[in-house]
Amino acid sequence: MTIDKTGIKDIAEKSGVSLTTVSRYFNKPNLLSLKTKDKIQAAIQELNYSQDNVARTLATGKSNLVGIIFPSLHLGFYTELMNQLIQQGKEKHYSFIVYTSRDTKEEELSLIDTLKSYRVKGIILLSHILSPEEIEQLEVPIISIERAGGNYCQINNDNYTGGKLAGEKLIADNCEVFLHINNGYYENWPSFKRIVGFEFSVKGMPHETIINEDLTDPYSKIASTAMSAIVDSLLEKYVGKKLGIFCSNDDIANMLQRECIRKGLKMLEDVEIIGYDNSPVSDYAIYPITSIDQNIPLMAQIAINSLESYIPHENVVPATLMDKSTTV
Amino acid sequence: MTIDKTGIKDIAEKSGVSLTTVSRYFNKPNLLSLKTKDKIQAAIQELNYSQDNVARTLATGKSNLVGIIFPSLHLGFYTELMNQLIQQGKEKHYSFIVYTSRDTKEEELSLIDTLKSYRVKGIILLSHILSPEEIEQLEVPIISIERAGGNYCQINNDNYTGGKLAGEKLIADNCEVFLHINNGYYENWPSFKRIVGFEFSVKGMPHETIINEDLTDPYSKIASTAMSAIVDSLLEKYVGKKLGIFCSNDDIANMLQRECIRKGLKMLEDVEIIGYDNSPVSDYAIYPITSIDQNIPLMAQIAINSLESYIPHENVVPATLMDKSTTV
DNA sequence: TTGAAAGCGCTAACAG
DNA sequence: CTGTTAGCGCTTTCAA
16 A cells, blocks of 8 residues: 555656656646656656655645634535635645634644644634634734634625615515524624624614524524524514514524424514525525525635735625515 | 744754654653653743644655545535544544545546545545445545445445334324435445335335435525425325325435425324434424434544544444434 | 664756 | 756654
């Protein structure tokens, strides 16, 4: 299993040129004569050689590895982003080392250390553990996505507009009470602007923002229970009114829809729901959920490009409303 | 950004020992005297040194990187498996390079080549592109999960029992017609045994197996349409009968439940549903879906251990029925 | 217990 | 256009 060993040296001998020339065949092919290129290519084929990324990385100091750190994997937005990243990264021969981190700073820093020790080209950061200041100390290109910003590359959705679009839609649909359900935030998070935008748009009308951290992991008993209680209190409080509910993500919206259906609410008639992310979950609910699209493919594309030419600044990706079956 | 450079050499100088000794500090610490160990440790702290995995990999020929190749990411089973793998792998300092592959053999082989060039410890294979024979040629430790087997390490669920448990449950619940819905298979796939087990258990009673490849990607229009048609035909064919439906995975079961609800079927009364995987999706459906548990954490654990000490053979993980709300 | 020296496989000046 | 010569940062005989 380790008798392979076919290296640049072997193909150099086989084709009667020097090591360097073979190396150049891969890195600066235009410096070589057609004849040598052919010879080398032939040897490569014959010996079934393929490059050694470890040696190359050691020599150059840079690999094509990229780190991604998610808070968790069980959210449509994350899965889809990873999918896009992997897909689009293939063209540039990027390989992604994936971690999850939602606990301690020490753990996250150690993961980042490991990543650095593999000489990653950059780290795409989605976890919320580190502060902007701490991130700035990292000494490795960081691309943060939907995180509070600092002096590094950020990719954020136009959350303000997203929230505003949701509010406007719900108003246009003649909802009578406007609710926002969120699992918690910090005011410096980009996603906080969703709330601001939403509240701005429903200003002057009956509205309420409900924050409940139990909703953080949507696939838990605790989240179901919390959501059930929320719906109950809403029904009690706003009896007879048509509710317009904007959720901070599709998973929460999905959970909400489930509770509404269980409790016999009629979609569109009694309640309208808008989620955020336009991720697959929003499509496989009973009533596919109207959602604010973050343009995940574009986010991935920007991330990939930023890896190539790193510029520390904020990239804002537009938000658009995707009309489905939970709004008129 | 590249002024870092703190290497084994620096800490050797600082602590007045040789390179070799410092190296041994990490690899064979018990060969060192307590005094030198202390000196070295102090230097490490002071210089804030951390090891270079690339150099170490080049020198030893083995890294702590592990490849995973999924057919896609949008299936609860995959997400949860990845989650478990990443989590459990952390203890052994494994880092996972994640790919998706569902297209051509060339692409998959090239991914595997890249993985090899990073000197991965092994590759966890879930994609269906390569045949067992081709996998055997790979010259890298392969751990296949729920794939047709060959002479390499395999981790498979006890699919036969899983299918049988589903059938028996549906019978016990007094269903009158027994259906299996599947998105396609090959007879040498482990998951084919689900069908065999199920069919065995409902032998002699009215039953039918429905195969439809359009169900492969559950988050697509095409899948919804297909499922809708399937339910229609079932209703037409078995009017008035209580249907017992076993699906090949939770995502399909979820889709099925959605169509049943849309068409006004009453859960438990008109229809019972059992999925496979016991993945998060099964829990956030309107009626949490009874499902066959594959014990994903155990699968992950076996995978991790197999990486450590590779033994080419089949590991069979037990299947158990998880009773939820789509069965009595 | 410790050190010197020879690589691991490739790249990158520098020279021709 | 092509070759020589040092490394990249760490591990690993071999010898002391």
